[in-house]
Amino acid sequence: MHMADALLSPAVGTTFWAGSMGIIVYCAKKLKENIDERMIPLMGVLGAFIFAAQMINFTIPATGSSGHIGGGMILAALLGPYAAFIVIASVLTIQSLFFADGGILALGCNIWNMGVYPCFIAYPLIYRTMVKTGSGSRRILIASILSVIAGLQLGAFSVVLQTMLSGRSELPFSTFVYMMLPIHLAIGLVEGFITASVINFVKSMRPEIIESISLSRSLSQGVSIKKVFTGFLIMAALTGGVMSWFASSHPDGLEWSIEKIYGKPELPEQEHGIAPALKQVQDKTAFLPGYNFKQSDEASTKLKGGESWPAIGAGTSVSGIIGSIMVLGIILLLGAGIKILKTRRA
Amino acid sequence: MPNFDKEYFNIGYLDTLSYRQTFIHRINPGIKLVVTLVFILIVVSFSKYEIHRLMPYFAFPVFLISAGEIPTGVILKKIFIVSPFVLFAGMFNPMLDTTIVYTISGVPVSGGWVSYVSIIIKFILTISSALLLIATTSFPGICSALEKLRVPKVFVMQLLFIYRYLFVLAEEAMRIVRARNMRAFGKHGRDIKTFINIIGTFLIRSIERSERIYHAICSRGFDGRIRLLRDIKFKFTDIIFALLSVSVFIILRMYDIAELIGDAVLKF
Amino acid sequence: MSHHIIEFNNVHFTYPDGTDALKGLDFRITHGESVGIVGANGAGKSTLISHMNGYLLPAKGTITIGDLQLNKSTINHARKTVGVVFQNPDDQLFMPTVFDDVAFGPLNLGMTRERVIERVNEALTTVGCLNLKDKPPHHLSMGQKRAVTIAAVIAMQPDILVMDEPAASLDPKSRRQLINLLKEFRHTKIIASHDLDLIRDVCTRCLVISDGEVTADGRTDEILLNEPLLEENNLELPLSLQHK
Ligand SMILES: Nc1ncnc2c1ncn2[C@@H]1O[C@H](COP(=O)(O)OP(=O)(O)O)[C@@H](O)[C@H]1O
Ligand SMILES: [Mg+2]
Numbered sequence: 107m108h109m110a111d112a113l114l115s116p117a118v119g120t121t122f123w124a125g126s127m128g129i130i131v132y133c134a135k136k137l138k139e140n141i142d143e144r145m146i147p148l149m150g151v152l153g154a155f156i157f158a159a160q161m162i163n164f165t166i167p168a169t170g171s172s173g174h175i176g177g178g179m180i181l182a183a184l185l186g187p188y189a190a191f192i193v194i195a196s197v198l199t200i201q202s203l204f205f206a207d208g209g210i211l212a213l214g215c216n217i218w219n220m221g222v223y224p225c226f227i228a229y230p231l232i233y234r235t236m237v238k239t240g241s242g243s244r245r246i247l248i249a250s251i252l253s254v255i256a257g258l259q260l261g262a263f264s265v266v267l268q269t270m271l272s273g274r275s276e277l278p279f280s281t282f283v284y285m286m287l288p289i290h291l292a293i294g295l296v297e298g299f300i301t302a303s304v305i306n307f308v309k310s311m312r313p314e315i316i317e318s319i320s321l322s323r324s325l326s327q328g329v330s331i332k333k334v335f336t337g338f339l340i341m342a343a344l345t346g347g348v349m350s351w352f353a354s355s356h357p358d359g360l361e362w363s364i365e366k367i368y369g370k371p372e373l374p375e376q377e378h379g380i381a382p383a384l385k386q387v388q389d390k391t392a393f394l395p396g397y398n399f400k401q402s403d404e405a406s407t408k409l410k411g412g413e414s415w416p417a418i419g420a421g422t423s424v425s426g427i428i429g430s431i432m433v434l435g436i437i438l439l440l441g442a443g444i445k446i447l448k449t450r451r452a
Numbered sequence: 453m454p455n456f457d458k459e460y461f462n463i464g465y466l467d468t469l470s471y472r473q474t475f476i477h478r479i480n481p482g483i484k485l486v487v488t489l490v491f492i493l494i495v496v497s498f499s500k501y502e503i504h505r506l507m508p509y510f511a512f513p514v515f516l517i518s519a520g521e522i523p524t525g526v527i528l529k530k531i532f533i534v535s536p537f538v539l540f541a542g543m544f545n546p547m548l549d550t551t552i553v554y555t556i557s558g559v560p561v562s563g564g565w566v567s568y569v570s571i572i573i574k575f576i577l578t579i580s581s582a583l584l585l586i587a588t589t590s591f592p593g594i595c596s597a598l599e600k601l602r603v604p605k606v607f608v609m610q611l612l613f614i615y616r617y618l619f620v621l622a623e624e625a626m627r628i629v630r631a632r633n634m635r636a637f638g639k640h641g642r643d644i645k646t647f648i649n650i651i652g653t654f655l656i657r658s659i660e661r662s663e664r665i666y667h668a669i670c671s672r673g674f675d676g677r678i679r680l681l682r683d684i685k686f687k688f689t690d691i692i693f694a695l696l697s698v699s700v701f702i703i704l705r706m707y708d709i710a711e712l713i714g715d716a717v718l719k720f
Numbered sequence: 721m722s723h724h725i726i727e728f729n730n731v732h733f734t735y736p737d738g739t740d741a742l743k744g745l746d747f748r749i750t751h752g753e754s755v756g757i758v759g760a761n762g763a764g765k766s767t768l769i770s771h772m773n774g775y776l777l778p779a780k781g782t783i784t785i786g787d788l789q790l791n792k793s794t795i796n797h798a799r800k801t802v803g804v805v806f807q808n809p810d811d812q813l814f815m816p817t818v819f820d821d822v823a824f825g826p827l828n829l830g831m832t833r834e835r836v837i838e839r840v841n842e843a844l845t846t847v848g849c850l851n852l853k854d855k856p857p858h859h860l861s862m863g864q865k866r867a868v869t870i871a872a873v874i875a876m877q878p879d880i881l882v883m884d885e886p887a888a889s890l891d892p893k894s895r896r897q898l899i900n901l902l903k904e905f906r907h908t909k910i911i912a913s914h915d916l917d918l919i920r921d922v923c924t925r926c927l928v929i930s931d932g933e934v935t936a937d938g939r940t941d942e943i944l945l946n947e948p949l950l951e952e953n954n955l956e957l958p959l960s961l962q963h964k
Contacts, residue, residue, distance in 0.1 A: 110538045112575035116497045127603075134604030143676045144666050146606075147814065150613025151621070151662040157614065158621035159654060162629055164647035175651065196610040200618070203586040203594070204463040206534050209578045210585075211492045269541060274500050274571055276545040276564060300648060307652030308659075314736055315659055424556060429714025430504035437511045444518035448474075471859070592816035592856065612816045619858035620810050664811040671773045671804045672876060673796075673828030681823050681833055 108201075109216050109265055111209030115272040122268065123214030129222060130195055133188040145189060148319070152181060153193045157200070166296060176293075178220060179254045179301045182229040183237075184319055191225040219264045224257035232256055239320075243306040250305065251298030255291060262290040464619065466530075469522060469587045476520035476588045480690040482597030487697050488585045494701045495577045500545075500567035501553060504710040509577055512697065516584040527587070531579050542571040591615045596682045609678050621658065628654060725750050726772060726802070726880065726910070730781035733767060733932075741767040743932035744781070749925075754909040756919030756940060759929035760954035765912035766807065768929065769884050772910070773802045786879070800829070803878030807885045809865035813857040818849065818868050821857065825876040843875035844868075847901060863894025870901070881907040887915045916958040920944050928953050 111119070137145075156177040163174045181190040195217045201207040208216050236249035266282045269275050309316050470477070491512055498505055517524055549564035586594070592612065599608045628650055666674075726749045733742040741764045749755050757765050770776040771783055774795035783790040785798045806812050815821035822843055826836045844850040847867040857865060866886065873881065886902070887895045895918070902909065902922045913919055919926060919940060926943045928936035930953045936943055943949065944958050956962075 108534075108537060110541075110575060111492055111496055111578035112538050112571045113541055114496055116493050119496065120493070130607050131604055134606040137606050141606075141676070143670075143674065144663075146609065146676070146678070147613070147665040147669065148659065148662040149610055150814075151617050151658050151665065153610060153614035154617035154621045155655060155658040157618050158625035159651055161622060161625045162647065162650060162654075164644055166644075180655075192607055192610055196607060196614055199611060200591075200614055203582060203591075204466055206530050206579045206583050208534075209492065210489060210582045211496060211578065274567070274574075275541045276548040276567065277541055278544070278548065281544070282541075300644070300651070303648040304652050304655060307648060308656055311652065312656055315656065319659070425714030425718050426504040426708075426711045427556065427714065428717050429708075429710030429712065430507040432713050432717065433504075433507045433710045434510060437508075437514050440511075441514035441518040444515070445521075448518070448521060467856075468859075471855070590856075592820070595816070613814065616814055616816055616857065661811060664806070664808065665814050667770065667775050668804075668806050668812040669814060669824070670775060671799055671802075671806075672825035672872065673799055675828060678824070679827040680820060681827060681836055 108208035109212040109219065109268055111211045113269050113272055113274045114212055114215065115274065116211075118268055118272045119211040119214060121214075122218045123211070126195065126214045126217035126221070129191065129226075130217075133191050136188045137192065141189075142321075145185070149185060149189050149193050152185065153197050156181065156193070156197050175300055176220070176258075176297055177301075178224040178257065179228070179233065179250060179298070180304055182225050183233060183250075183301070183305055184316075187225040187229050190229075191221050194221040194225070215264075215268050219261040219268075223260035223264070224253070227260060228253035228257035243302070243309075246305055246309075247299070247302040250302035251295060254298035254301055255294035258290040258294040258297070259287060262286040465526060466583070466587050467591065467619075469526075470590045472521060472588075474520050474588075475689070476516060478687075478689075479588075479693050480597075480684060480686055481589045481593035482600055482684065483686070483690045483694045484585055484589050485594060485597050485601075487694055488581050490698055491581050491701055492578045494705050495574055497705070498570070498574070500570050501563060503566060503570050503573060504714075505704075505708055506570065506573045506577065508704045508709050509701070511700075513577065513580040513584055516581075516588060520584065520588040522584065522587050527580055527583050530583055531576055534579065535575065538571060538575045542568045545571070596680065596684060599680070599682070600684060605678075617661075624657070625654065725784065725786065727784040728768075728771075728781070729783070731771065731778040731783060732780040733771065733776060734779055735767075741932055742771075742778070745929075745932070745934055747927055747934055747937060749908065749910060752906070752908055753925055754923045755911070756923035756926045757910065757912040757929060758914060758916060758919055758926060758953075758955060759912075760914065763929045763953075764932040765929060766884055767932075769804060769882055769910075769912055772798070772880075772882050773804050774798045800876070801878060802880045802882055803873035803876055805866075805869050805873050805881070805883040805886060807888060809862070809869045810857070812869045812872065813865060816856055817853070818844070818855050818857065818860070819853045821868065822872045822875050825872060829876065839875045839877075840871075843871040846874060847871045848897075861894070863890055863897065866890060866894070866898060867901070874905075874907075879908060880910065881905060882910045882912075884912050885914075886911060887913060887918050914955065916944055916950075916955065917960050920958050920960065928955075930954070 156175075159177060160174045178190070178194055181193050184190075185193065198207075198216050198220060199213060202210055202213045202216070232253040233249045236252075237246055241249075263283065263286070266279065266286055269277065269282065270279055305316075491509070495506065495509055513527075516522065517527065544564075545568040546562060546564035549562060549567060551563040552560040553563045553566055554561040592615070595608050595612050595615075598611070599605065632646065632650060728745045728747050731742055731745040732740075734740050745768065757768065759765050767776065771778060771790075772785070774790050777791070785794070786801050788794045788797055790798050813821050815824055819840060822840045823836050826839045831839070840853075841850060844853060847870050849864060849867050849871060852860060852864060852868065857868070860868065870883075870886075883902075886898060890898060899918055899921050902911070909922070911919060911923060923940050926936075926938065926940040927934055928943060928949065935953055936946075936949055945961065947957055950957060
């Protein structure tokens with residue numbers, strides 16, 4: 107569920123970057139004010155643990171395919187929301203660099219989707235209110251499953267929103283939602299079950315570990331719900347602001363339409379070639395409701411009455427293609443040249 | 453999918469590459485980080501129907517690969533491994549956006565195909581630049597750059613800690629998996645119950661390790677703060693690199709080089 | 721220089737889970753001695769070492785380090801006086817590069833950057849690892865890791881050097897290099913190990929610990945020749961003394 111750079115517009119990417127960075131700064135401040143020294147190595151090792159634990163996979167019951175843990179809620183349950191958020195954010199940062207999961211611009215979205223919802227919504231509102239110090243293992247199980255599912259659903263929905271707001275993918279909103287949410291519901295069930303089982307396992311094997319951790323973190327325990335909501339309001343206002351700016355400066359709403367600069371032709375749909383064929387495929391594959399929601403249709407109808415758009419003649423695009431090939435050729439030649447020079451010198 | 457896992461988690465190789473000594477590796481980590489960010493932002497700023505304007509930007513990764521002596525195969529493989537989500541999310545473009553934008557020698561090309569290809573190209577450009585950043589810059593270097601950029605200390609320390617123990621714990625995880633596979637015949641041993649025992653034990657061991665680490669750092673005078681001694685200096689070459697690459701990115705954003713070249717060729 | 725003594729007086733310790741690890745330890749180590757602490761696995765060596773710089777505080781009894789009795793308020797003094805090299809280098813080397821790790825202690829002591837760099841270079845030269853300065857610990861061999869942990873501790877210039885199983889998981893050559901290095905140090909040394917050959921090479925005095933108690937204390941060459949005593953404590957004659 108990692109968001110990717112290529113699906114983002116700069117505005118959406120940077121907005122979420124700013125949001126996630128802001129929360130990191132806020133958590134860092136919270137932790138600085140009252141952290142037990144023991145937490146520093148503990149957070150570090152648990153971050154590495156999450157990484158390493160993801161290398162161990164298991165067979166998902168009834169499906170036969172294999173999966174691995176996400177681990178966000180285990181962190182929140184053990185470390186509390188602030189420390190857990192910092193750990194999740196740093197794990198994602200390292201993943202974006204070493205594993206190329208998502209990319210650097212999408213990192214802001216990914217931290218938001220996989221950190222904010224579990225740590226600042228699901229944990230305080232569900233897990234924390236259900237599980238108290240003396241809670242039994244069944245309660246922990248229910249709380250874990252509910253909170254993991256809530257966190258994942260919100261995260262998945264957020265991926266859809268970010269993709270839609272960026273307007274790079276044509277994937278219809280409802281199709282996307284219908285695909286993402288059920289998948290993440292299933293993932294959430296398994297993940298929630300594992301989360302609870304691992305917590306219960308540690309609790310039964312080494313109860314004092316859980317106790318001593320909750321002692322060290324007790325200082326930075328509570329999350330003020332008021333602050334959470336204020337944070338969200340600010341973020342919503344920010345996103346809304348950016349989006350409405352786009353909507354007003356670009357006639358087709360959410361799209362970052364540089365077509366204005368570049369030009370998008372208004373050719374009628376042709377009767378031959380790929381397009382009609384695709385249209386057929388499209389009709390045949392209409393297996394999900396909401397399929398017909400189509401941004402580009404709306405956009406083009408809106409545009410019809412508007413300014414006249416420079417059409418692209420065949421000549422322009424041919425020169426573009428020839429140019430592209432030449433540019434790529436030159437780049438690759440230069441690259442190869444540098445490599446050869448380097449090996450000669452070595 | 454054992455192969456997927458092996459490739460995905462094979463971060464040791466990238467890490468080893470990052471300690472090489474080439475002109476690219478020696479460039480100030482902060483400069484490289486900022487230049488990479490600018491690159492990514494400019495690349496994603498192109499609209500979804502622009503393909504040929506993205507082409508000149510391949511110069512950046514190709515330059516880093518050749519001058520940084522990075523094996524091309526490693527980068528390509530990594531890109532391929534993480535591609536499914538993007539391929540999926542863009543897959544519907546050709547089906548849903550059928551407006552014809554190009555007609556190349558009679559063959560109509562729909563906007564959906566153009567935007568799909570554009571997503572894929574952007575994907576390759578952004579992901580390769582992130583991978584190349586890490587392949588040409590040691591991770592501790594990136595972290596000190598982050599600290600200089602005033603990213604909170606707790607977060608930077610966290611990154612360093614994870615980086616340090618990633619390799620230690622990854623080895624431990626490998627040992628656990630190997631032991632499980634040796635004792636488990638066929639499918640058994642990968643069931644959820646065994647998995648939970650393994651993860652639980654691993655978690656306990658990790659927590660114990662953190663206690664031993666705490667013990668060790670206390671005995672060296674740890675007082676809740678971790679101090680790093682760094683002096684990052686800007687060299688003349690760093691500034692040249694930054695100015696040159698950023699201005700090239702911007703020029704390419706303003707002028708359609710590919711089309712100019714294509715026009716010239718056609719006239720010729 | 722004050723007299724670098726460590727004195728344990730009837731020290732008891734019980735872990736939270738109820739394990740009685742130390743049951744009335746009594747001994748005194750004075751300036752310039754090199755003392756081996758030997759005993760089978762689980763005898764209490766590591767627990768004892770954790771008491772030397774105040775990571776664990778005795779449940780009963782007293783510990784004196786230098787002139788001061790060890791308690792919460794004198795822990796910092798103890799940590800400056802006693803440098804501890806722990807059993808697993810991966811637990812000790814926690815910084816991203818060798819340089820950062822060795823500099824960690826001196827920086828905590830509040831030294832200026834020039835002094836810190838000087839100290840780091842000195843310490844790394846002593847253990848022969850100056851060339852590894854910019855490497856991350858996961859690129860080091862076990863022997864190199866061990867050497868760097870020792871550098872990290874001597875960079876703080878402690879009066880007393882304490883080591884827990886320093887030869888564990890070292891190959892023969894690195895082990896030999898380590899022994900030669902330890903012989904050169906003129907610190908007061910305390911080495912816990914069940915590697916009796918190493919103790920025989922490096923230490924002149926030897927404490928035998930069994931089940932949380934000191935069962936013998938004397939000259940190394942006498943104790944390590946005393947086969948019945950060793951057997952009683954689940955230890956074997958040093959290899960170098962077998963088949964003679
Ligand atoms: N953290 C701990 N919690 C509970 N018991 C422990 C702990 N560490 C050690 N012990 C127990 O204390 C005893 C002494 O252990 P230790 O000092 O590690 O021995 P040695 O280092 O000589 O092998 C052993 O019985 C061991 O099981
Ligand atoms: Mg021990």
